[in-house]
Amino acid sequence: MTTRRLLLSAAFAGTLASVLPAGASADTPAALVEKREFRFENYATRGGATIPVVRTGYQTAGRLNAAGDNAVLITHFFSGNSHAFGQLQAGGPPGWWDAIIGPGKPIDTERFFVVAADTMVNLNAADQFTTTTGPASVNPSTGRPWAMSFPVVSIRDFVEVQKRLLDSLGVKRLALVAGPSMGSLQAIEWTVAYPEMVERVMPAIGTGEMDAWMLGWLDLWAAPIRMDPNWRNGDYYAQGREPPLRGLTEALKLITLHSRDRGWAQQFGRRPVEGQDPARRIQDRFAIEQWMESTAAARAKQADANSLLYLTRANQLFLNEYPSSKAALARSRARWLVVPSRTDRVFPMEYSEELVKELKEAGRTVTLAPLSGGLGHLEGVAGMAQAAEPIRSFLAG
Template identity: 70%
Template sequence: MTTRRSLLAASALACFLPQVASAQSRVPPPPSPRPATPPAAPAPAGESLLVEKKVFEFQNYRTRGGANLATGRVGYQTAGTLNAAGDNAVLITHFFSGNSHAFGRYAAGEAPGYWDSIIGPGKPIDTGRFFVIASDTLVNLNARDARTTTTGPASVNPSTGRPYAMDFPVVSIRDFVEVQKLLLESLGVKKLALAAGGSMGALQVIEWACAYPGWVERAMPVIGTGEMDAWLLGWMDLWEAPIRLDPNWRNGDYYAQGRQPPLQGLAEALRIVTLQSRDRGWARDFGRKPGEGQDPSRRIQDRFAVEQWLDDNAMARARMSDANSFLYLTRANQLFLNEYDSRDAALARSRARWLVMPSVTDRVFPVEYGHELAAALKGMGQNVQTVDLKGPLGHLEGVANIAQAAAAIRTFLSR
């Protein structure tokens, strides 16, 4: 039975980035990058760390599609201490609408990161043992968030002095991995004791394990898939459609002064994503109740409570996001493992130990995708175990309710 607590947890996650951004608008820009250091204020076991957002800059990056990116920046945060061998690092990769705030708090009283329940002193991913890094991706959706640092279509093209818009090169999940590798090397990391991430983060984990098998000792893809098949490609296209149909989109040319961004189209796209990321159980508390001051039985324009909630939350997120970045992100997802002849050809390269965690109520990457990934790995003789996440939050079980797998994660890291 869906509880009010579960509903509130899912609601809080949906609003997470706008809420954080409003608090972040009162703080100065992130500092310049510097070598990894222990947390500024160590926390007792089981509590949240205080973490610092940093910026990594790189030059002359050649994308997997062959384009040159003269300069780029991604934000990141760390906790723990890198050992002398450089092999106790853990990389956390984020989901489609997320950023590097996977753990800890930026200031006392602020919201913790989305996986804070499993990352920190004495937690399953123990920062007393591991050096943990979480980074923003290229073309991050939250380009308008003060604590998201990314290079993408909303960034200024140094050769023109104007935003790239659709002149930004196409990038893939593999490009995310390549930029992360540059970041890790700059920090002195030689090997990953664990690569872990949820949803789009799971795709990055798998891409890491296939592209750099000598780097990844353990891989933990959560609520992910081992392949982007035609059905999933079609869903990505449906996500994009409202943006492309918004007249303010102008084929991506909406950054000029006096032009309005395609806010309505972006909100509609996020509304689709928001509902698909939840299961039926999440919505039971809404029932068929009308929205506040609404009467759908009398006026066709009036809304039910669930519709009103989706509208409000999608618009709040849209105001902190960039529509072109949404389109570039969906394309990056569509290009997952695109450099290999097949899923199995990619997975055969891995030498990692695997912990695969699908959600049984997932509507974005249905549970069979996770089971098929695990079966493929087992068929190759690879070391893999599967833990099914359960609960009413659907796809979000792998983000908001990851603590249910705490014991399995702790055991996985003890071997």
């Protein structure tokens, strides 16, 4: 594995966008993009609550044509944000899918108007490059953070906020909606919620169904936070209170390892931390344990624990408004390019194979383009350059 891919592997659950993605080069800097804010009032959630003010960050590249139909929406993964392409500042890191988005790249910004937006309840609530509304935001009616009084939101709510953003930009039709992991859930929800608006959809490292097995995994991702005494049922924002960093770190350790495969872990072997001996002292650790701890602890300082809880619930509610995934997918009119990772442990490849089967049974045009490599789930972020030619062909049709 190259140093670049090793660092990005850490970035997926660690310092987002702090390194070059596969396919990028320091010698070919990404184009500069501007982070903007979209704001609107009185959003009615799918669950029936009202959020007085919604703020979301977004970035764009390319130009929208007169018909408003050359737009591409890029939706982000669980621990990500809208920095999917380009540089936010000169000399800064490129976005996580910069290898496939930009002038002359598979998603060509000389042809398409590309939009990427932050989700609500974004894990990176405290990051200067993320604009979001969620439990860490101030409730205008109280002047204090919402905490656990923030309404439950779903993947469909993410889509509805994006729809309002696209409407404000003049977008009439999406030539493509695409994203990895949680981004794939948003992309699929888009083509089901607004079938007349989506021409093509590209879910990467995703699934067409949130089944009981995945519901259970998401509960495990969130569990360590609730066990941290500093969580205080979500009431930790007051001055002088410590956030639940221990629980959040343990949650991120679990997500970090789940998002990878055995091939990635081979770099650590069975070696212990230098100067330690796990065979003699129970407190001593192996190298992979130290790596997970340091990576997750650093990431926890940049994240919000309550937002992670809300994100896991939003994922659990994927396509929850339909009687079945089959019924939901039958609504789509789009053409599909499904991009799984052969070594994925979060959404194993069988999920994508089942999705393709259901789409074909519904009479949809669908292509499967698997990714290879030892990074597991992370291949759908770090290894997307592998799919360059399938993406070009898909968008040429």
